[in-house]
Amino acid sequence: MISFKPNPQKPLSFFQQLTDYQITPTIKIEISSDIELIVKNEGERLGLGSFKGLGGMYAVAHLISDQWEKIYGKPLETSEIFTKTIRDMASSLCFVCASAGNHGIAVATGARLLGARSRVYLSESVPASFEKDLLKLEAQVIKKGSTYEASMEAAIADAKHTQAILLADSSWPGYHYPPSLIMEGYTVIADELRREFEQTDHWPSHVYLQAGVGGFAGAMTYMIRHSWQTQPSIYIVEPEYAPCLKASHEAGKPTSVKGSISSMGRLDCKNPSIIAFNILQHSNVHYLTVSEKEAEAATHQLQQHGLITTPSGAAGYAAFIKNKFSHASQAEKEFKPIIFITENNHIK
Ligand SMILES: Cc1ncc(COP(=O)(O)O)c(C=O)c1O
Numbered sequence: 001m002i003s004f005k006p007n008p009q010k011p012l013s014f015f016q017q018l019t020d021y022q023i024t025p026t027i028k029i030e031i032s033s034d035i036e037l038i039v040k041n042e043g044e045r046l047g048l049g050s051f052k053g054l055g056g057m058y059a060v061a062h063l064i065s066d067q068w069e070k071i072y073g074k075p076l077e078t079s080e081i082f083t084k085t086i087r088d089m090a091s092s093l094c095f096v097c098a099s100a101g102n103h104g105i106a107v108a109t110g111a112r113l114l115g116a117r118s119r120v121y122l123s124e125s126v127p128a129s130f131e132k133d134l135l136k137l138e139a140q141v142i143k144k145g146s147t148y149e150a151s152m153e154a155a156i157a158d159a160k161h162t163q164a165i166l167l168a169d170s171s172w173p174g175y176h177y178p179p180s181l182i183m184e185g186y187t188v189i190a191d192e193l194r195r196e197f198e199q200t201d202h203w204p205s206h207v208y209l210q211a212g213v214g215g216f217a218g219a220m221t222y223m224i225r226h227s228w229q230t231q232p233s234i235y236i237v238e239p240e241y242a243p244c245l246k247a248s249h250e251a252g253k254p255t256s257v258k259g260s261i262s263s264m265g266r267l268d269c270k271n272p273s274i275i276a277f278n279i280l281q282h283s284n285v286h287y288l289t290v291s292e293k294e295a296e297a298a299t300h301q302l303q304q305h306g307l308i309t310t311p312s313g314a315a316g317y318a319a320f321i322k323n324k325f326s327h328a329s330q331a332e333k334e335f336k337p338i339i340f341i342t343e344n345n346h347i348k
Helices: 007-014 043-049 053-072 079-082 085-089 102-114 128-136 148-160 178-200 215-227 243-252 274-281 293-305 310-330
Strands: 026-032 036-041 094-099 117-122 142-143 206-210 233-239 286-290 337-341
Touching: 007 079, 007 178, 036 128, 043 053, 043 117, 043 337, 053 085, 053 094, 053 102, 053 128, 053 178, 053 274, 094 102, 094 148, 094 274, 102 128, 102 286, 117 128, 117 148, 128 142, 128 310, 178 215, 178 274, 178 310, 206 215, 206 310, 215 233, 215 274, 233 243, 233 310, 233 337, 243 286, 286 293, 286 310, 310 337
Parallel strands: 036 337, 094 117, 117 142, 206 233, 206 337, 233 286
Antiparallel strands: 026 036
16 A cells, blocks of 8 residues: 655645745535535636646655755755755756646746756647646647657656656556655645634535546545544546546556546546555545536536636536435435636636
């Protein structure tokens, strides 16, 4: 079993030094006379359009600190990360990753902030707006393959043949440490909510977490199960075309799936992260899939509430809409759902 013991205070101490760090808002939407939905809007995170900055930026900073410790034999204080000495050292480092869009933005932002370089592999299905944004962030962009998995293989091969540091947001046998840092970064989201709910004592009963490789859902689930005083039902939400976590759960082991390309591009991952799989297997979660049509409809419905996102960002809402009808027949506990808008609509 892979160990994942995150401390949200660590990424928080890093982000609190940045003026762009703010707790993302929770909004309440009245769905019906007896259902009020909590929405945490991660489209506003760090000015980067999605929650992914919390993972990629923190992991870049952590790996640079590790490098410092390796060279100088002493740990770097969090406050020392933004010094010229660190920039000078980081200038020899290049971070390489594959991305469906947002992870690349996160890694490129972190690398630029701390003086390192980045190289991002994008498959042909990634919208052109991401490439433009990455170039603005001074990343080198390489288009490779027709799927996320193909771009990932290219990034892995790159790191093997160059000195670049592979910073993938997924994990597989023998590759855990960088993705576990990324997931530690995401724990900030669940910790912000814990603090908010401790104050209001208004804990959600049902949590919907959309998943690609499962890093976000795994990190959130870990934190909810370990630190929220009132336990909700947790739903892992995947596209019908890419239910790799559901398939893994059913098989009892990490399992790849095959399927068409999904319009939920950031969730269109056919191989699960094994760290996420391990967490979810031990956390009593449920699995839901949403169709292309359901995610599209959810995007439009959120827009009517003034919340602008994409099918990937709206997938949790789509699952909530689907699930609320089955909840009506259960009604054994009060229904206080929460969903996450995981990106805004920076795809024009
Ligand atoms: C907007 C958005 N939502 C959800 C996810 C899913 O996260 P994960 O791949 O960690 O499951 C991603 C991943 O890139 C994303 O960009």
